Amino acid sequence: MTAIKRTFTCGLFCVWGFTAPFAPASELETVTVNRVDLPQLYRFDGVVEAVNRGTVSAQTAGRILAVNFDVDDRVRQGEIILVIEDREQQAEVDRARANLDTASVKRQESEQEFRRVEGVYARQAASKAEMERATAARNQARAAEQAAAAALQQALQQLGYTRVAAPYNGIVTERHIEVGETAQPGQPLMSGMSLDDLRISVDLPQNLVELVRTEHKAQAMIGGKWIDISDVTLFPVADPRSDTIE
Incomplete structure (x- = not known):
């Protein structure tokens, strides 16, 4: 339950009437009236929810080999929560690494040929066309090596996706797949939330928004105790049915 506090000024006014003659000033009792701010509390029911909560989805395809955590289990950031078979991904890494090795050899050969033709061309013993062909071959070999290196990085990334790690400390709230099933990219695997950062969601009447x-x-009020909250966020979306804002 959340309470939003507002203060207002209250003045005390007293009116006295007498039919008898006024008493002497020495017989009158004096009272001091002070100005005070009194709090006005608006109480609303709220829902405690996690700031970080979500579902981990597969980023590569493969058969599920292990599910290391279940519902209500606590996990730490970086722990492997699920393992996907990686034979295809590992084979792709091996192919990409072999392609990179081949591309690197060709690039080195093209660099050597370029330097040879460049020296001959400087002595005017080679034509301009030969020099242009050597330059183009060298540039093409460099580009092929860069493409092969990028393909290897992508293959390594896909291999890494076979070990699904927890994105943050938290607790498992739902599992969506079982051992032996085949996961596809984008398929939900496991849901969870972090208990480190919590927030209270309240539907606030629009007439109190500016306040x-x-x-x-x-x-x-949590556990019978009032807790001050200084970090308040108003979502700029109103619910027309209840005339409230979150």
């Missing part, structure tokens, strides 16, 4: 925006503070 909250100005004061930018509230209080929440």
